[in-house]
Amino acid sequence: MTTATSTMTTRAIAARLAELCRKGDFETAQKELFAKDAVSIEPYATDDFEKETKGLDKIIEKGEKFQSMVEAMHGGVDISDPVFAENSFALSMTMDITMKQKGRMKMSELCVYEVKDGKIISEQFFM
Template identity: 40%
Template sequence: MTTQQIAVRFNELAQQDKWFEIQDEFFSDDVKSIDPVDSPYFGYAEGKAGVRQKGEDFVGRITALHGAHTSEPLIAGDHFVVARELDMTVQPHGRIQIKQLMLYKVKDGKIVSEQFFY
């Protein structure tokens, strides 16, 4: 699949909040997930299983989702980016609002990295 095709399908799933399905369908076995170094919420993970665990751990700490929105993807070469806004209550942080850019790199028809800026 091309970056364009992946971004279109990614968007379909993201609009339905099917984030684990995105991982299953598109993440390479050696994918990297990168958050800001000083993030109090997330960390770094490598490998499909590690990235999945990172997501499951965080989702397990969400006690209430007050709102979420994901933009349409913007595609450039082998990258695409989406903006995502979240308003949620997360243990042990309480209610937080995150506005982030999510940058994805595609290689050989798979997502090989995701990097978050917030």
């Protein structure tokens, strides 16, 4: 198992992120792999989420809020193998979920990450 105790390469970070996300362990991934001042960017602002979230604590809060809105997960989280470009990588993520008051849906997004000094400094989602 890889940990973030030493400076990790972009490829090692991508592999660890994919491993944790496939288990649905998003908070561990964030705490282990993200910089304290990381930025998370959604495709657009909604009633539930702002377009941009700054700082690891706020990103973790956003994840907790999302989890609180999920009524049921149907199967696991499908995460693709990463695709790389220098200090960035992308994964596709698909989830079959039932959201409280919104019903069942299949969510599919492209997740793009930028790495600096062995930590994820930004994530951006495209649907």
